[in-house]
Amino acid sequence: MGRQPCCDKLGVKKGPWTAEEDKKLITFILTNGQCCWRAVPKLAGLRRCGKSCRLRWTNYLRPDLKRGLLTEAEEQLVIDLHARLGNRWSKIASRLPGRTDNEIKNHWNTHIKKKLIKMGIDPITHEPLNKQASSNDSSTSSPAENFSQPVNNHEVKETDGVVNSEENSSSSPAENSSGEESLLLDSICSDDSLMNSIWLDETPLVEALWEMDTTPIAENTKNDINFMPSWEDNCAWLFDCQDFGIHDFGFNCFNEIESSTLQTIGIKENKH
DNA sequence: AATAGTGACAACCGCAGAGTA
């Protein structure tokens, strides 16, 4: 079946996006929403192909993205999910709110892969490397099960198919975030229904993670999952944030942002 | 100071599947 190229290659710009192009794309999506990517460049006045616009938006401009390195807990979750799902980055990414498949894929290739090899674990099969060398030892444990054993520092112990976490999700929310995230992961891994839903391709984990998100945030909003502004609202401050990364801003900036309306975003370049 | 090597991440490419006329 013949396919047209996604765009006519002539006159289409490639390579890194400029701030100006970003702004055009954000403005367009903010105004019109995400629709028909093929039409976006023309309508937004961009000399890019639609695919490139979509990628730029989903991987970089989307206001709900987290920036920065994956945390220990996120990394651990990626490893665990990879053991179960393989290179299905989009599926893995869907379990990590604010992370993109591209980001996870990159992180896997540059960090995790090497880390696992260093630890003597095959990053593809998640089997111990030396074990693989010594042939098909008729082990009964799945790669995933293998993985949740002392591969890491998490104190997750598995006995007779029951995963026990040393400390369950009863910890105080005031603890430091990496510790909390470890506990978060432990509680996810020890929650059979959540892990089952991962297998069954359902999506509650995303919501669960959002609800359980332990990112330090303003006390009065901590337990309110609705405190996150809509993406339209997020876009409002994106212009301000994008050059620095969302997490260079305190969450309390949401209040300011929410109070400023879409017209004010418009193209304010000040207030740094 | 110059150069090579490496790491990190953004962006591109081609393919496949879903949707639609």
Next chain:
DNA sequence: ATACTCTGCGGTTGTCACTAT
């Protein structure tokens, strides 16, 4: 049923920054 479009996915490449020599 078929042809076609659009979107999403995974693999790969390109580019820039940093470090080692």
